[in-house]
Amino acid sequence: MKRKITIITILAITALISIFSLSYYFSKTNLFKEKSKDVDKSTFSSGLELSEDTSIVTKSKDDKTGEYTNYKAMKYKDFIKQFNYTGKADRESLEKFMTEKNYKLESKSDKELIFIKSSEKALLKNKFYLGVTEEGYICIYKCNDEGKLFIEDKKQDISKRKIDDLQDYEKNKVKNHEFMFNTKEEALDALSEYDS
Template identity: 40%
Template structure:
C-alpha cells in the first residue's frame, strides 16, 4: 500500500513539473511575439515595455578580433542617432544584438558611453609562402600551410635572436601584422639581414 502511495505521489509530481514547464514556455513565447518589427533588418523596436530605447549619444562600436594574434580592429563607430533611419525610430540593445548577431558579432560590453560588439575572425595567409612575424617577442620566419595557417618549420633556425621591441616602430608594426611575405625562406632571411643592419 505504501509503495502504491509513493508511486502515485511521484506521478503527480512529474505531472505538475510538466504543467509548470509548459505554462512557463507559452508565457515566455508570447512576450517574444509581442515585439513589433516593421521590416527585417530594421534596427527599430517599438514595444517600449520590453526595453528602453538607447540614448542618441551612446556609441555603437563594432570590433573584429583576430583569433590567432588577439589584435583588434574597429570596423564601425557610430552614435545611435547616426544609425537611425527616421528621427522617431527607437533603437534598443536587443535590436542591435539581433541585427549584428547575424553577422557574427557578440555583445562584449555595455557602458554609459558605448556598446561594444565583437566578432572573432581568423586571418588567413597565402598558402606556401613565408612570412616574417613575432614569436614570444623575437623575430621569426613562419610558413603558411595549404589552409593559410602560419607555423614555424624549424624552431632552432627560424626564431631569430633579435627582439622585436628593439626594432624601429615601422618594422615592429609590419612584423606584428605578418605583412612581410616571401616566396622562399632565403628571401625571408635576406630581409632579416636588412632589418638588422
C-alpha cells in the first residue's frame, strides 16, 4: 500500500512538473512572437518598413535663394494615391522611387520622411526657363551643359514685373522653373506677356 501511494505521488509530481514546463514553454514562445510582431511594426526606425500613418513631406528648393516652395505633408496612404506609388512599403524602395522623380531624402525619423526636389536637377541643358532674379523680377534663364541657370542678356531677359504681382499658383510655377521653352524667341514672347 505504501508503495502505491509513493508511485501515485511520484506520478502526480511528474505530471505537475510536465504541465508547468509545457505551459511555461508555450507562454514564452507566444510572448516572443508578440514581441517580434511589435518589433516588425516599429521597423520603420531601422528604415525597413513604412506604416500607413508614416508622414511623407515633399518640398522644392530654389537653389539660388535657398527658399522652400511647394511644401506638401501627407500620410503614406495618401502619398501612394497622389504619386501613383506601387512599390514596396519600405524606405529603400520609396527612396529609389523619389530619386527617379528628382527628389532627395533630406531627413528621416521614426514617423516622418522629408524629400526635397532641387530646382536645377530637373532642368534640361540648352533650354530656356522663366524664373526669378534675386531682386524678385521675372526673367529668362538659360540652362547650360552642367545644368546651371544663367541670364544671357540682363537688359533683354529681365522683366519689369515682380514675382509678387502674380497669384500664388503662377508664382510657384515661375519659381520652380516649370515654364520651359525650346528657343529664346518663345521665352521672350512669354516674358513680354508679363510686361503688358
